[in-house]
Amino acid sequence: MSTDISTAEMPEAAVAPPPAPAPGKRGPQGHRRLLTRRDRFTLSLMAGVPTILHVALVWVTALASVALAFTTWDGIGFDSIKWVGLQNFRELFTQNPQFWPAVQHNIIWFVVLILIPTPLGLFLAVQLDKKIRFSRVYQTAFFLPVVVSMACIGFVWQLVYNPDTGLINSLIGANKPGHYIDWIGDPHLNLWAILIAASWRHTGYMMILYLAGLKGVDPSLREASSLDGANEWQTFKNVIFPTLRPTNTIVLVVTIIESLRAFDLVYVFNGGAQGTELLSILVTDNIIGESSRIGYGSAIAVVLLLISLVVIIPYLVSTFRKERRA
Amino acid sequence: MHDLSPSGLSVPGPSRRTLLRGIGGAAALGGAIPLLSACGGSSAASDPKTLTLGSNASDAVPKKAFADIYAAFKKQSGITVDVNTKDHNTFQEQINSYLQGTPDDVFNWFAGYRMQFFAGKKLATPIDDVWKTIEGNFPDAMKALSKGEDGKYYFVPLYTYPWAIFYRKSVFKKYGYEVPTTWAQFIALCKQMKKDNLVPIAFGDKDEWPALGTFDQINFRTNGYDFHVELMAGKASWTDKRTRAAFDNWAEILPYHQDGAVGRTWQDAAQTLVSKKAGMYLLGMFVGQQFTNAADREDLDFFPFPEIDPSYGQDTVEAPTDGFMLSKAPKNHAGAVKLLEYLGTPAAEQIYLKSDPNVVAASTKADTSSYSAMQKKGYDLISGAKNLTQYMDRDSRPDFTSTVMQPALQKFVRDPKGIDSLLSSIERQKKTIFASS
Numbered sequence: 001m002s003t004d005i006s007t008a009e010m011p012e013a014a015v016a017p018p019p020a021p022a023p024g025k026r027g028p029q030g031h032r033r034l035l036t037r038r039d040r041f042t043l044s045l046m047a048g049v050p051t052i053l054h055v056a057l058v059w060v061t062a063l064a065s066v067a068l069a070f071t072t073w074d075g076i077g078f079d080s081i082k083w084v085g086l087q088n089f090r091e092l093f094t095q096n097p098q099f100w101p102a103v104q105h106n107i108i109w110f111v112v113l114i115l116i117p118t119p120l121g122l123f124l125a126v127q128l129d130k131k132i133r134f135s136r137v138y139q140t141a142f143f144l145p146v147v148v149s150m151a152c153i154g155f156v157w158q159l160v161y162n163p164d165t166g167l168i169n170s171l172i173g174a175n176k177p178g179h180y181i182d183w184i185g186d187p188h189l190n191l192w193a194i195l196i197a198a199s200w201r202h203t204g205y206m207m208i209l210y211l212a213g214l215k216g217v218d219p220s221l222r223e224a225s226s227l228d229g230a231n232e233w234q235t236f237k238n239v240i241f242p243t244l245r246p247t248n249t250i251v252l253v254v255t256i257i258e259s260l261r262a263f264d265l266v267y268v269f270n271g272g273a274q275g276t277e278l279l280s281i282l283v284t285d286n287i288i289g290e291s292s293r294i295g296y297g298s299a300i301a302v303v304l305l306l307i308s309l310v311v312i313i314p315y316l317v318s319t320f321r322k323e324r325r326a
Numbered sequence: 327m328h329d330l331s332p333s334g335l336s337v338p339g340p341s342r343r344t345l346l347r348g349i350g351g352a353a354a355l356g357g358a359i360p361l362l363s364a365c366g367g368s369s370a371a372s373d374p375k376t377l378t379l380g381s382n383a384s385d386a387v388p389k390k391a392f393a394d395i396y397a398a399f400k401k402q403s404g405i406t407v408d409v410n411t412k413d414h415n416t417f418q419e420q421i422n423s424y425l426q427g428t429p430d431d432v433f434n435w436f437a438g439y440r441m442q443f444f445a446g447k448k449l450a451t452p453i454d455d456v457w458k459t460i461e462g463n464f465p466d467a468m469k470a471l472s473k474g475e476d477g478k479y480y481f482v483p484l485y486t487y488p489w490a491i492f493y494r495k496s497v498f499k500k501y502g503y504e505v506p507t508t509w510a511q512f513i514a515l516c517k518q519m520k521k522d523n524l525v526p527i528a529f530g531d532k533d534e535w536p537a538l539g540t541f542d543q544i545n546f547r548t549n550g551y552d553f554h555v556e557l558m559a560g561k562a563s564w565t566d567k568r569t570r571a572a573f574d575n576w577a578e579i580l581p582y583h584q585d586g587a588v589g590r591t592w593q594d595a596a597q598t599l600v601s602k603k604a605g606m607y608l609l610g611m612f613v614g615q616q617f618t619n620a621a622d623r624e625d626l627d628f629f630p631f632p633e634i635d636p637s638y639g640q641d642t643v644e645a646p647t648d649g650f651m652l653s654k655a656p657k658n659h660a661g662a663v664k665l666l667e668y669l670g671t672p673a674a675e676q677i678y679l680k681s682d683p684n685v686v687a688a689s690t691k692a693d694t695s696s697y698s699a700m701q702k703k704g705y706d707l708i709s710g711a712k713n714l715t716q717y718m719d720r721d722s723r724p725d726f727t728s729t730v731m732q733p734a735l736q737k738f739v740r741d742p743k744g745i746d747s748l749l750s751s752i753e754r755q756k757k758t759i760f761a762s763s
Binding site: 072074075076082087091097098162163165177182183184186187190271273274290292295 | 525533589594734
């Protein structure tokens with residue numbers, strides 16, 4: 001869609017060309033050579049400081065946590081770091097009762113987000129794209145949850161799900177002994193309860209992405225398909241949806257990232273207890289505290305990193321390939 | 327995270343854990359920086375007339391109560407206490423990097439294993455000299471709680487509060503219930519309450535720590551204090567038949583607990599006791615915070631957890647104790663010793679209790695005349711106890727209790743039948759954690 005915008009702006013640019021450089025003075029080519037020492041200093045500072053910060057805060061810490069994954073460390077003094085090889089991973093894969101459920105829940109998170117809120121967001125976007133009345137109002141209403149932080153969403157939905165005093169149980173009378181629905185505590189229910197809250201937010205996010213994609217669809221395509229006698233569904237399926245391909249890629253990547261970094265909502269909701277374990281929460285539980293298991297927590301973080309890489313690397317490879325072709 | 331609320335001093339909302347975890351995360355990131363700067367040892371020439379104190383008393387009531395103590399100390403000694411207050415939970419999350427960096431001279435902390443852990447890591451200074459002066463003010467159980475594993479004193483206790491079974495006098499009177507002292511009476515009472523359409527035992531384990539307290543009570547009643555301590559220290563086995571017996575006892579009374587405990591906070595569970603829908607509630611004395619109406623508060627009473635094995639009777643009481651420690655290299659050692667000696671006096675405790683009536687004094691010499699009926703009873707329970715325990719996550723490694731025991735006990739509460747595989751899983755994880763350092 002970015003190319004569409006630039007072509008749309010082209011005629012305008014042709015109408016009002018930028019003022020030509022005054023002859024005799026610095027031509028555009030002279031600029032590079034004429035960088036003063038101060039310019040160069042400023043530039044290197046502007047590029048250097050962020051680079052140093054980035055390397056120190058992203059790369060060094062990431063590599064350090066990979067290294068720490070092969071040690072045990074309680075976080076007190078560097079001399080208490082002990083090399084244990086693959087011990088942490090062995091323990092993680094065989095003994096930790098929360099690890100495999102956590103992996104599973106991260107996957108469920110992704111599958112649900114891609115199957116429910118994503119098509120729903122696309123549907124809403126298509127409806128809103130028809131320039132119906134109050135379109136802006138609907139757009140705002142559906143997008144609002146995206147603006148609110150996940151932690152706040154967690155608090156709000158907790159009020160809805162609270163088994164004793166929450167909205168649902170109070171309405172349907174499921175807060176009495178005998179027929180009691182424990183939305184937060186029951187491991188068969190709580191993940192789904194949280195996923196409803198997560199989907200509620202994700203739908204708006206997807207809607208905005210698709211809406212932006214739809215704005216970029218050339219109206220003449222629609223005209224052509226209606227002249228050919230295609231009905232609305234056929235137009236969408238055969239004409240509109242294929243042009244949304246770049247948007248679909250973004251949606252896929254965003255959803256994968258959302259499902260891997262899922263944390264705050266669950267943390268507020270029930271702290272990742274029975275039924276809602278997530279990898280990010282296991283990392284936090286092990287690393288933060290008075291006497292922490294930094295090596296073990298790092299090992300979980302490394303697993304999370306590997307999963308992310310498996311997903312991100314193919315995406316980057318294909319993106320770079322496309323750029324090179326273009 | 328887990329263990330904050332047993333201290334009962336902060337009134338935790340549902341948000342507490344989360345928000346603080348976030349802050350804690352930032353702290354963990356920053357943790358490495360004070361670690362490095364610690365090597366420099368910025369020991370500026372210190373003023374003998376001031377000393378610094380790191381405080382976790384961020385809530386209004388304890389904050390004022392402590393400030394009153396320091397003011398009285400200044401009047402007496404001329405030394406100013408410069409208090410550096412941090413949010414209660416943040417203080418706890420950051421304690422690791424805080425003690426390794428440039429900590430204040432004196433800091434607030436908890437008795438038991440958590441004190442011993444930092445003493446063992448040489449992040450605290452022994453204070454045997456202080457105890458020579460204040461020894462006479464404390465019962466033996468408190469002395470034992472203040473010692474590190476090396477037998478030296480590291481801790482000055484200030485206040486404590488018992489865990490017990492709380493109930494409403496009016497409810498017991500209405501139905502003609504008697505306070506149970508034995509296991510059989512207790513179960514009979516639970517059955518009767520169920521018949522009377524009450525929830526026998528209110529229960530909420532959403533914050534994951536309340537179940538630890540229930541296990542503590544059942545375990546030391548079933549197996550005695552010594553076994554409980556060994557189990558907490560990682561020495562006794564979780565697959566031992568004695569541990570199993572404790573869980574069997576728990577499974578026996580689980581049906582009388584409130585439904586859906588894992589999804590309920592302790593505050594919501596306490597509300598069922600306030601509204602007289604529940605008959606009993608096992609918790610710390612801070613449950614009184616939920617009784618905002620003065621008449622309801624008067625109506626609240628408690629009894630110690632009933633006897634299970636007659637050879638242990640009711641001789642052990644769970645009483646988490648808060649107090650002070652001396653950091654590893656205090657700038658004003660002499661002043662800090664003076665302050666700690668002052669904090670160990672009955673006078674200091676009385677100043678505290680005047681402003682914060684939710685706890686009882688650690689010293690047996692403190693004047694109890696202004697105590698409420700509940701405080702008096704709590705005080706008698708503690709001073710009459712043969713053994714005091716702290717609380718599972720203060721008596722054992724916090725990394726073990728938070729990453730293994732909290733989820734495990736939630737699982738047990740939901741599904742008591744899977745106990746055997748659960749216990750062997752706990753034991754396997756315990757071995758690796760306790761072996762690590």
